[in-house]
Amino acid sequence: MAERRANSGLDLHLDVDLRHPRRSLERALREAIRDGRLAAESRLPPSRSLAADLGIARNTIAEAYTQLAAEGWLSARQGSGTRVADRPVQSPNPAGRPRERASRGRARRLDLRPGVPDLAAFPRAEWSSAQRQVLATASYEILGYDPRGPEPARRAVADYLARVRGVRADPDRMVLTAGFTQGLRLAAEVLVHRGHRTVGVEAYGHAIHRSVLESTGLRPHAIAVDGHGAVVDELLGSDVRAAVLTPAHQFPIGSVLGAARRQAAVRWADTCGGYLIEDDYDGEFRYDRQPVGAVQALDPERVIYAGSVSKALAPGIRVGWLVLPSSLVAGVVEAKERADGGGSVLDQLTVARLIVDGGYDRIVRRRRLGYRRRRDRLVQELGARAPGARISGIAAGLHALLELPRGTTEAQVVAAAAGRGLRLDGLGTFAAAGHDDRPAVVVGYSRPPDHAFTTALARLVAAVGTVADS
Amino acid sequence: MAERRANSGLDLHLDVDLRHPRRSLERALREAIRDGRLAAESRLPPSRSLAADLGIARNTIAEAYTQLAAEGWLSARQGSGTRVADRPVQSPNPAGRPRERASRGRARRLDLRPGVPDLAAFPRAEWSSAQRQVLATASYEILGYDPRGPEPARRAVADYLARVRGVRADPDRMVLTAGFTQGLRLAAEVLVHRGHRTVGVEAYGHAIHRSVLESTGLRPHAIAVDGHGAVVDELLGSDVRAAVLTPAHQFPIGSVLGAARRQAAVRWADTCGGYLIEDDYDGEFRYDRQPVGAVQALDPERVIYAGSVSKALAPGIRVGWLVLPSSLVAGVVEAKERADGGGSVLDQLTVARLIVDGGYDRIVRRRRLGYRRRRDRLVQELGARAPGARISGIAAGLHALLELPRGTTEAQVVAAAAGRGLRLDGLGTFAAAGHDDRPAVVVGYSRPPDHAFTTALARLVAAVGTVADS
Numbered sequence: 001m002a003e004r005r006a007n008s009g010l011d012l013h014l015d016v017d018l019r020h021p022r023r024s025l026e027r028a029l030r031e032a033i034r035d036g037r038l039a040a041e042s043r044l045p046p047s048r049s050l051a052a053d054l055g056i057a058r059n060t061i062a063e064a065y066t067q068l069a070a071e072g073w074l075s076a077r078q079g080s081g082t083r084v085a086d087r088p089v090q091s092p093n094p095a096g097r098p099r100e101r102a103s104r105g106r107a108r109r110l111d112l113r114p115g116v117p118d119l120a121a122f123p124r125a126e127w128s129s130a131q132r133q134v135l136a137t138a139s140y141e142i143l144g145y146d147p148r149g150p151e152p153a154r155r156a157v158a159d160y161l162a163r164v165r166g167v168r169a170d171p172d173r174m175v176l177t178a179g180f181t182q183g184l185r186l187a188a189e190v191l192v193h194r195g196h197r198t199v200g201v202e203a204y205g206h207a208i209h210r211s212v213l214e215s216t217g218l219r220p221h222a223i224a225v226d227g228h229g230a231v232v233d234e235l236l237g238s239d240v241r242a243a244v245l246t247p248a249h250q251f252p253i254g255s256v257l258g259a260a261r262r263q264a265a266v267r268w269a270d271t272c273g274g275y276l277i278e279d280d281y282d283g284e285f286r287y288d289r290q291p292v293g294a295v296q297a298l299d300p301e302r303v304i305y306a307g308s309v310s311k312a313l314a315p316g317i318r319v320g321w322l323v324l325p326s327s328l329v330a331g332v333v334e335a336k337e338r339a340d341g342g343g344s345v346l347d348q349l350t351v352a353r354l355i356v357d358g359g360y361d362r363i364v365r366r367r368r369l370g371y372r373r374r375r376d377r378l379v380q381e382l383g384a385r386a387p388g389a390r391i392s393g394i395a396a397g398l399h400a401l402l403e404l405p406r407g408t409t410e411a412q413v414v415a416a417a418a419g420r421g422l423r424l425d426g427l428g429t430f431a432a433a434g435h436d437d438r439p440a441v442v443v444g445y446s447r448p449p450d451h452a453f454t455t456a457l458a459r460l461v462a463a464v465g466t467v468a469d470s
Numbered sequence: 471m472a473e474r475r476a477n478s479g480l481d482l483h484l485d486v487d488l489r490h491p492r493r494s495l496e497r498a499l500r501e502a503i504r505d506g507r508l509a510a511e512s513r514l515p516p517s518r519s520l521a522a523d524l525g526i527a528r529n530t531i532a533e534a535y536t537q538l539a540a541e542g543w544l545s546a547r548q549g550s551g552t553r554v555a556d557r558p559v560q561s562p563n564p565a566g567r568p569r570e571r572a573s574r575g576r577a578r579r580l581d582l583r584p585g586v587p588d589l590a591a592f593p594r595a596e597w598s599s600a601q602r603q604v605l606a607t608a609s610y611e612i613l614g615y616d617p618r619g620p621e622p623a624r625r626a627v628a629d630y631l632a633r634v635r636g637v638r639a640d641p642d643r644m645v646l647t648a649g650f651t652q653g654l655r656l657a658a659e660v661l662v663h664r665g666h667r668t669v670g671v672e673a674y675g676h677a678i679h680r681s682v683l684e685s686t687g688l689r690p691h692a693i694a695v696d697g698h699g700a701v702v703d704e705l706l707g708s709d710v711r712a713a714v715l716t717p718a719h720q721f722p723i724g725s726v727l728g729a730a731r732r733q734a735a736v737r738w739a740d741t742c743g744g745y746l747i748e749d750d751y752d753g754e755f756r757y758d759r760q761p762v763g764a765v766q767a768l769d770p771e772r773v774i775y776a777g778s779v780s781k782a783l784a785p786g787i788r789v790g791w792l793v794l795p796s797s798l799v800a801g802v803v804e805a806k807e808r809a810d811g812g813g814s815v816l817d818q819l820t821v822a823r824l825i826v827d828g829g830y831d832r833i834v835r836r837r838r839l840g841y842r843r844r845r846d847r848l849v850q851e852l853g854a855r856a857p858g859a860r861i862s863g864i865a866a867g868l869h870a871l872l873e874l875p876r877g878t879t880e881a882q883v884v885a886a887a888a889g890r891g892l893r894l895d896g897l898g899t900f901a902a903a904g905h906d907d908r909p910a911v912v913v914g915y916s917r918p919p920d921h922a923f924t925t926a927l928a929r930l931v932a933a934v935g936t937v938a939d940s
Contacts (some may be wrong), residue, residue, distance in 0.1 A: 120610040127816075128605045135598045136504070140590040140919065143786035178648065178810035185809060208807065215808045316613035316815030337678065338685045339655060340648035344814035345786030346597075449610065 014054065021056040025064045031125065033073050033084055039120070042451035044074065044082045110456040111423040114252060114399035114444030115206065121370065121450070122314045123363050130353040131346060138349055147337040149176030149348045156352035157321050160360065161307070165283050166293030168300040169323045175332050178318040178343050180281060183306040184209060184244065186339065187277050187322065188216040190331040191242050196274075200243030202230045203435040204253055204427070209244065209279075218242075222432040225250055229257030232265040241274030247295045248283040252430050252442040254393010254401050262295050269302040275325065280307045284364050286396040287372045301325040309351055311398060311446075312364050318344065319351045371398055374445045374453055381457055386464040398446035401427070404439045405468040413441055417463035422456060424463070484524065491526040495534045501595065503543050503554055509590075512921040514544065514552045580926040581893040584722060584869035584914030585676065591840065591920070592784045593833050600823040601816060608819055617806040619646030619818045626822035627791050630830065631777070635753050636763030638770040639793045645802050648788040648813050650751060653776035654679060654714065656809065657747050657792065658686040660801040661712050666744075670713030672700045673905040674723055674897070679714065679749075692902040695720055699727030702735040711744030717765045718753040722900050722912040724863015724871050732765050739772040745795065750777045754834050756866040757842045771795040779821055781868060781916075782834050788814065789821045841868055844915045844923055851927055856934040868916035871897070874909045875938040883911055887933035892926060894933070 014032070017024035032038040044050070047061035054061075065082050068074045075085045142150045151171055158169035177183040188199065199213050203222040210220050221240050224231040229250050235243055245265065247257035257265075269276050278295050286292070296305040300323070308320030324332055336342065354360040375394055382389055388405025404413060410426030417424040427440040448456045484502070487494035502508040514520070517531035524531075535552050538544045545555045612620045621641055628639035647653040661669065669683050673692040680690050691710050694701040699720050705713055715735065717727035727735075739746050748765050756762070766775040770793070778790030794802055806812065824830040845864055852859055858875025874883060880896030887894040897910040918926045 116614055119613045122610060122613050124605040128602050131601060132598050135594045140592060143589045143592050143784035144586055145785045178813070181808070182810035208811075212808045314613035314815075315615045315811070318810065318812065318814045338651070338682050339809060340652035340788065341678075341785070342788060343648070344788045344817050345784075347814050347817065 016054050016056065018056065021054070022060045022064050022067075025054070025056070025060065026067055029064065029068055030073060038084050039449065039451045040084050042084050044084070046081060108452070109421045109423065110452055110459065111447050112417075112443050112445065112456055112460060113423055113425045113447065114442050116315065116444065117311050117313075117367070117398060117446045118370070118449055119314055119316075121367060123359075126354065126359050126363065127313075127350060130357065130359060131350040134346060134349040134353050142349070143345055145341055146345075147333050147342045148174065149343055150345060150352075153345075153348040153352040154321075156355045158323070160355045161294075161305070161321075161323065164361075165280060165307075166297045167305055167323055168297050169305075173300075173324045173326055173329055175322045175324065175329075175336055176343050176348050177306075177308070177320040177322055177336070178340070179308045179310055179315070179320040180279060180306055181208065181212060182318075182339065183308070183320050183322045184277065184279075185212050185216065186332050186335045187275075187304050187306070187328075188213050188218055189335045190328055191275065192217050193331060196242050198238075198240045198242075200235050200238075200240045201432070202244070202246060202250065203432045204430045205244075205246070205251055205432075206430065210432070213244075220432070222435060224435070225253050225255065227255050229255045229261055230265075232257075232261050232268065235265075235268050241269075241272045242277065243269075243274075244277040244279060245295070246279045246281060248280055248286070248292060249393070249396040251279075251281065251397075252393070252399060252401060252427065254395070254397065254399070256292055256395065257295070262298060266295065266299045266302055270299060275302055275304055275328075277304045277306060280305060282311050282397040283307070284312055285368055285371060285398060287368070287375065288395045296323060301327070304328065312360070312367065313351070317347055317351070319347050370450070371446055375400065377453075378443065378445050378457060378460075381461050382464070385461045386468060388468050389464050399442055399444045402441045402443050402464070404441065404464070408439060408464075408467050410439050410441060412467045413463055416466050417459060420459040420463055422459040422463065424460070486524050486526065488526065491524070492530045492534050495524070495526070495530070496537055499534065499538055500543060508554050509919065509921050510554050512554050514554070516551060578922070579891045579893065580922055580929060581917050582887075582913050582915065582926055582930060583893055583895045583917065584912050586785065586914065587781050587783075587837070587868060587916045588840070588919055589784055589786075591837065593829075596824065596829050596833065597783075597820060600827065600829060601820040604816060604819040604823050612819070613815055615811055616815075617803050617812045618644065619813055620815055620822075623815075623818040623822040624791075626825045628793070630825045631764075631775070631791075631793065634831075635750060635777075636767045637775055637793055638767050639775075643770075643794045643796055643799055645792045645794065645799075645806055646813050646818050647776075647778070647790040647792055647806070648810070649778045649780055649785070649790040650749060650776055651678065651682060652788075652809065653778075653790050653792045654747065654749075655682050655686065656802050656805045657745075657774050657776070657798075658683050658688055659805045660798055661745065662687050663801060666712050668708075668710045668712075670705050670708075670710045671902070672714070672716060672720065673902045674900045675714075675716070675721055675902075676900065680902070683714075690902070692905060694905070695723050695725065697725050699725045699731055700735075702727075702731045702738065705735075705738050711739075711742045712747065713739075713744075714747040714749060715765070716749045716751060718750050718756070718762055719863070719865075719867040721749075721751065721867075722863070722869060722871060722897065724865070724867065724869070726762055726865065727765070732768060736765065736769045736772055740769060745772055745774055745798075747774045747776060750775060752781050752867040753777070754782055755838055755841060755868060757838070757845065758865045766793060771797070774798065782830070782837065783821070787817055787821070789817050840920070841916055845870065847923075848913065848915050848927060848930075851931050852934070855931045856938060858938050859934050869912055869914045872911045872913050872934070874911065874934070878909060878934075878937050880909050880911060882937045883933055886936050887929060890929040890933055892929040892933065894930070 014028040016028060047058050051058035051061045069076055073085055074082055076082045154171035154174045158171050158174060161167035161169045198221050199218040200223050201210060201220040202225050204225050213220055223234050230245050265276055280294055294305060296303040305323040309317050379391055382391055390403040391400050393401040410428055414424045414426050424441050427442055428436040484498040517528050521528035521531045539546055543555055544552055546552045624641035624644045628641050628644060631637035631639045668691050669688040670693050671680055671690040672695050674695050683690055693704050700715050735746055750764055764775060766773040775793040779787050849861055852861055860873040861870050863871040880898055884894045884896050894911050897912055898906040
C-alpha cells in the first residue's frame, strides 16, 4: 500500500494499493466522495496526469472513472472533464440524513483565517473504527466520573508526547482537558489561587486566550515577539511570575523560540518560583527539519505543558491535555472537577486507541504532507504574482505571515479579499494594545477543504495584487 | 419483539423475539456477555425458571445454553449450574485489547452511593451504531468551533425536552454543556457578572454543587427541605435573587416540589427579578405516575433549566444542556467560550441521533423498568428483614432515603456496610452545615451492575440489621 497524492488541479490524498490499482483507486475515490473530501461538482484530474502522479496505467484510471460514473459517484460532461456528481449517491445507511449539499465553486465564501485545520479531512473511517474498538473492549467502570480522564488514555497521550515532542510526561501528572482553552483556564485558576495577579502573554496571539486569562482575574503583561520568538528577557525584573509561550511556532508571527531564550525562560521561572505555560499548539507540524522539542523537557517542575488534538484531528473533538508540575496536580484536578467533572471519556479513549494503534501518527503524517504542499503552493503563487509581499513564519504550523507591500494596509487587503468572497485576518486582530505596528495578514492555509484551496489561493493573490497595484 | 426480563437470581434484560426465541435468546445472551452486563463467572438462571420468565419452552433455553457453551461463552459445571465463561471469547475484532477481567462475586467491593447509574448497562451497540451514522452523514463544517454546540443537536434536545419534560425549549436559547456541573458553573458565572452575590441552595444536595457555586464567588444560602421539596417561602424577604432547585425529585430527600411551591418559586423570581436554576437530574425516572413536568414551563424567562445524559446514558458521555432565559443567552455563550470553547461535537450529535431515531427513548424506558424493579426489591427486602428502617423518596429517581431505626446512627450503618465490602453514604454527607438532623443513609440503588445488585442488597440489609440488633 503506497500513499500517493494526486498532483493535478485537485489536492487529494489517495491510498492506492499498487498490486490492485483499479480496485483500490475506486475504493479510495468512493471514500473521498462519501466523507466529503471530494465535494459535489469538484473536478477530478485528467486521467493522464493522475496516472503519472500515482504511477499506474492511464487506462486503469479511465476504467475507474467509468465505473464510478456508472455507480453515480461521478459525472463526465462534454468539455468539462470528470466531476463529482452533483448529488452523490448516499452512503449505504438508509437511515442517514442527507448530507448537506456542498455549495458550489465560486459562489461560496472561503476562509483563510488561521486557527482551524481542514475539517473535511477529518479521518472519519479511522475514528469510527477506533471508537468501535473502544466500545468493544473498555471496562464499564471507565464510563463513570474521573476529572483527570481515564488512566489508559492519559498513559497513551503521555507516551505519545514523550516520543514525538520529547515531553517528560507521566499519567499521574496529567489531566485530560477539553482542549487548549480549557487547559489555559484551569492553569490560570490555580495560579490565581496561589497568589498570582499578572501573567506574561506574547504581544501577538489569540484574543480569546487573553480573555480567558482576564476572566480568572489575571492581568496580562505583553511580551514583545521577534524573529526568535518571545523576548523573554522582558520578564526579568518584572513582578510577573508566570508566562504563556508558543515556543514551537509563535502564533501568529511564526518564529521558533531560540535555544538561548528557552534556557533563559526556564531559568527565570525557576528563579522567581514561577511557571511557564507552554502552548504546543502545532508542534507536530514542522516541515523543514526535525521539530524543536518541547521546552517542558528542560524543567518539568516549572513548565505547564498544554496541547490538544484540535489541529491533528478537529476542534470538534474536544480532547486536550495538561502535563503538570507535581506541585500543581491536585489544584488542577480540583479545578477540573469544578469546571465540568471530566471530559468525554469515549473521545479520550478513542484518541488513545488511535495513538496506540499507530493511526494517529499516520493521520498526522498525512496531514503534515498535505499542509506542506499547500504551504509550498502559497509561497510559489505569491512569489510569482505578488512579489512585493513577503512571506514568513512558514517553517512549521498551519499559517503563514504575509507582510504586505509598502504602502498597503491590512484593512485594504482584508476588504479586497472580502469583496472576492474570502475571509482574512489582519495581524492587528492578534496584537495586544500598542503592538500593532506591522502591516500584514495571517494566512491560515489549513482551513479550506482541499477542493477549495486553489480558489482560495487565487482570491488571496488577487486581493493582494489589486491593492498593491492601486 | 417482546421485552422480557429474567426473574431468577440474576437481574438481566433480554430482548427476545418470540417468533424466533432460540436465535434471539442466543444473540441477547452473547450481547450481554460481550458488553459486560453479564460478567465472567456470573451464574445464569436455571433453564426452568428462565423459561417461565420469558414465556418460552424450557427446551429452547437448554439448547441456547448448550450452543453458547460450545461457542465458549458459557461453561456448565457439575453442581454449580451454567455460568458465564471465565474468559469469554473476545469480540470479533482481533486488535481489541482484552477486556479487563471482571472481579469475582463476594470478594468485590460494591457500592450503593448515589449519583451514578448502572454503567454496565451503557448501550454500547446503540451508541456505536448512532455514532457511525453521524460520521457517515454530518457535514464537515460541524467539526469546527461552536461554543453552543451544533444547531441540529440543540434542536433534537429541545424537541426531546419539550416532549418528555414539557420544557419550553428553543435551540436559540440553548447551550450544550459538558453535564450539569458545567451548566451550573456557567449559570453561576453569569449571575455573578450580573451582580448576584448569594444563591439559594437546598439544605441537602451534592457538596460539589455548593463548591462550584462558591468557586464563582457566590455565597450559598441554605433552604430547608421537607416532604414537599424545598421550602421556597424562606426565600421571600431575603436578599437572595437566585436559587438552585431539584423540583422533580429532591436530591437526596426524594420529595417532589409541590404545585403551590412551584408557583411560589416562580412568582418570587419574577418579583425580585431573579432566576431559578432547575436541576432536572432525574426527571426521566418517575415510577408511580406521570412525571411532574419541569418548572421551567411556568416561566421560561425566569428559569434556567439544566440537565444531562449522565443518568440515562453514563457520566462519561459529557453531554448536558442549558435552556436559558433570553436575557442570559449571550452571557452564557461567552462563558462557555472562555470555559472550553465547546463540547464534544461527536458525542452531542450522537445523542441527537439517538433522540431522533427513538433509541434514546427506548434506552430510558428500558433503564426505568430496570431501576423500578431494583427499587421494588429494595423495598421488599428491607420491609421483610429490617422492619425498623423506613424507606422514602422512592416515587422517582435512582436513589432512596433509608431512615434508620431508633437508636441507630449513620456512622454505625456506614461502618457495618464497609465491613461487608459495601460503600454507603450517610445523609450527613449531603447536608449543609446545621441541617444534619435525621439519621439516614442514601441508597443509590442504580449503581451496581445487574449481576451484583442482589449481593449489594444483601449486604445492605445485613448492615442495617446488625446495627439495629446490637
